[in-house]
Amino acid sequence: MTQESVISTEVRQWVGRESEPVTLEVERGAIRKFAEAIGDSNPLFNDEAAARRTRYGGMIAPPTFLRSVPLPKLPLPEMPNLRRILDGGSDWEYFQPVWPDDRITAVTRLENVRERRSRLGPMLFTTLKTTYTNQFGQVAATQTSTLIFY
Numbered sequence: 001m002t003q004e005s006v007i008s009t010e011v012r013q014w015v016g017r018e019s020e021p022v023t024l025e026v027e028r029g030a031i032r033k034f035a036e037a038i039g040d041s042n043p044l045f046n047d048e049a050a051a052r053r054t055r056y057g058g059m060i061a062p063p064t065f066l067r068s069v070p071l072p073k074l075p076l077p078e079m080p081n082l083r084r085i086l087d088g089g090s091d092w093e094y095f096q097p098v099w100p101d102d103r104i105t106a107v108t109r110l111e112n113v114r115e116r117r118s119r120l121g122p123m124l125f126t127t128l129k130t131t132y133t134n135q136f137g138q139v140a141a142t143q144t145s146t147l148i149f150y
Contacts (some may be wrong), residue, residue: 006122006149007115010077019072019108028100031061034068061098066132072108075130088146096140103135109126111144123129124149 028048034046043050044060051059098104112127130143 003045005115006014006081006124007113009141010138011113011124014077015113016108017074017110019074021105021107022070024104025103026061026065026067026098026100026102028059030068030098031065034048034065035062037061038064056097056099059100061100063092063094063141065098066092066104066106066143067145069104069106069132071130071147072106074108074110076110076126077085081122082149084150086148086150088148090143090145092141094141096134098134098140102140104132104140105134106130106132118150122150 032046035097040062042062044054045051045062046054046059052058080126108128108130109113110126111129112125114125116125117121126147126149128147131144132140132142135138
């Protein structure tokens with residue numbers, strides 16, 4: 001007996017959909033506080049005078065600073081047979097430094113859904129890609145995340 005797929009037509013139609021954008025204005029003080037909170041004393045993140053002598057020409061944010069941008073909500077369709085959710089991890093790619101006074105806009109897109117069977121029953125793997133773009137239209141970073149519903 002074959003089991004019915006948990007990937008409904010409605011779920012398949014969500015592939016390619018994007019969230020509403022979320023924008024964060026990057027403040028110099030927020031960069032310093034974030035670097036302090038993660039224990040990173042690199043002068044690029046907290047000493048403007050020292051940072052001006054680098055190839056960046058001033059302070060920049062630590063790459064992980066983008067974690068402080070609120071993630072855009074991408075409402076997924078109801079999946080009544082899958083009540084639990086597990087974070088399957090994230091991969092990050094960095095392309096452009098983030099400077100104080102940048103306006104970073106994040107948009108999340110549902111890239112893929114796939115199904116797998118386990119001893120607990122059906123599992124739905126969703127791949128989400130969040131793109132972080134600055135006010136000049138330059139992509140600062142992308143985050144590809146996997147969420148597992150079971």
